[in-house]
Amino acid sequence: MNKKKKKSYALTIVGALFFVIVGGCLMFIVITILDEFPSLLWGNSYDDIKVNISENIAEECKNLNIFNTAVCLRENVKSFYNYNNSNIGKDLTFEELKQQGGVCSHYSSLYYNAGRTLGFYSEEVTISYDEDTGHIFTIISNADGYCLLDEINIQCYKFVDGEVEK
Numbered sequence: 055m056n057k058k059k060k061k062s063y064a065l066t067i068v069g070a071l072f073f074v075i076v077g078g079c080l081m082f083i084v085i086t087i088l089d090e091f092p093s094l095l096w097g098n099s100y101d102d103i104k105v106n107i108s109e110n111i112a113e114e115c116k117n118l119n120i121f122n123t124a125v126c127l128r129e130n131v132k133s134f135y136n137y138n139n140s141n142i143g144k145d146l147t148f149e150e151l152k153q154q155g156g157v158c159s160h161y162s163s164l165y166y167n168a169g170r171t172l173g174f175y176s177e178e179v180t181i182s183y184d185e186d187t188g189h190i191f192t193i194i195s196n197a198d199g200y201c202l203l204d205e206i207n208i209q210c211y212k213f214v215d216g217e218v219e220k
Contacts, residue, residue: 112171120174120194124201124208127168131161132206158205162190165203169194 115126136155144156151160162178169176174194182188191204199218201210212219 111168115168115172118172120196120198120201121210121212123169123172123174124194124203124210127165127203128206128208131164135161135206137205159190161205162192162203165192165194169203 111127111130114130115123118126134152137157138155139157141154141156141160146154146156146160148164151164166176166178169192174196177193177195178190179193180188180190191202193200193202195201197213199210199212201208210220
């Protein structure tokens with residue numbers, strides 16, 4: 055190959071490499087935007103809504119077994135519980151939740167964070183009624199058993215000799 059062809063070939067390789075890098079960057083940007091697009095259009099999904107617990111609740115329910123923790127959390131939430139449909143999809147602070155009320159996703163998030171803060175395994179469970187409607191609640195667990203925390207309702211189960219007892 056002569057020098058002119060080598061130079062042209064090198065420029066072609068550099069140009070192609072440039073387009074691959076720029077194309078990859080553009081794809082990354084587009085994918086990132088598309089990932090955020092639904093929440094930009096329709097607001098937050100249930101998974102995005104987080105309510106942090108009050109330090110008072112965490113302190114009051116600290117060092118209890120799982121069953122007494124569930125009761126303690128429910129009693130605290132019960133003192134300010136207010137189902138408010140107009141807050142669907144909104145991020146609320148703990149104080150806003152106490153003042154304005156919330157929906158199942160807010161209370162589930164509160165219980166989830168409380169369970170984690172207090173040292174339990176926590177899981178939010180979402181169930182669907184149809185394509186557009188659903189419900190979410192939290193389960194906290196440890197080696198002793200598990201408790202379902204659903205708004206101001208709780209149901210606990212013990213692990214006894216490999217069996218589950220109510």
